[in-house]
Amino acid sequence: MPANKNALIRYKIIDKCLRNRYRRWTIEDLVDACSDALYDMEGIDKGVSLRTVQGDIQIMRSDKLGYNAPIEVYENKFYRYADPEYSINENPLNAEDYELMEKAVCLIGEISENETAKELKKVLSKLKEKLLFLL
Structure with a gap:
């Protein structure tokens, strides 16, 4: 930044x-x-x-x-x-960034099964789909 x-x-x-x-x-x-x-x-x-x-x-x-x-x-x-x-505004995600985000998604996904975690898993699922689309 x-x-x-x-x-x-x-x-x-x-x-x-x-x-x-x-x-x-x-x-x-x-x-x-x-x-x-x-x-x-x-x-x-x-x-x-x-x-x-x-x-x-x-x-x-x-x-x-x-x-x-x-x-x-x-x-x-x-x-x-x-x-x-x-364009600097459309800078694609590189492989290293993708891997880091994928690891973060996996770590967050390991959170216990409470209500917040269920909502979080929905968000993570959408994020995974978008990450796959980017690469």
């Missing part, structure tokens, strides 16, 4: 921009888009620095927040996703 709300807003705006394949995005365009969004959403009028957006792109590219965004620079100045279908 991003360190603060402003960072999350910037990541979402950068993601929205890079998914728009009908426009060519320079780093300055991304800075402007982030600054405008922060002003509109939070009333912050001091703007966003170039260095901040560069750092955001590096974090989005990394595994630090689990995004591993395939952001590429083309023609030496324009940014886009290498995979046009990619």
Whole structure:
């Protein structure tokens, strides 16, 4: 999870921009888009620095927040996703996450047979179905 709300807003705006394949995005365009969004959403009028957006792109590219965004620079100045279908909001569940969730479901399923556990098992059953669908 991003360190603060402003960072999350910037990541979402950068993601929205890079998914728009009908426009060519320079780093300055991304800075402007982030600054405008922060002003509109939070009333912050001091703007966003170039260095901040560069750092955001590096974090989005990394595994630090689990995004591993395939952001590429083309023609030496324009940014886009290498995979046009990619979005940080639709990041699929990886095999490791799936295994952890499956273990959690099994552990929770071992709870005694009281009324709460019965309701919990219904939820777990639905969760298992969704997990199978995701992978």
